[in-house]
Amino acid sequence: MKIVDKIGFDEILLQLAEEASELSQAALKLRRARMGINPTPITCEKANLHLLEEIADVTLCFGILNLSDTEFDYIEHTAKKKYRRWKKRLGIDKE
Secondary structure, three states: OOHHHHHOHHHHHHHHHHHHHHHHHHHHHHHHHHHOOOOOOOOHHHHHHHHHHHHHHHHHHHHHOOOOHHHHHHHHHHHHHHHHHHHHHOOOOOO
8 A cells, every 4th residue: 555545645745845844944954054144053964964854755755646757757847947947047058
């Protein structure tokens, strides 16, 4: 039995939203640790490990959604398009 079959798609979405929020907080905490402007007792190393853990949690939820090949293709196409646009905005689109 798959996790999504046991608790349902909506619960996976709920978990994904929660984990994405935690990922956001972990990214902000790492930035704070790296910048040192607003001190935190968390070291950069610990903050980075926490970020990686939250990335793993989001990745896990993403995988459990059982997206179709068409949906994966759409995600990949959209990510590539956004990546090119970001590089262009930064003036590094000459590659």
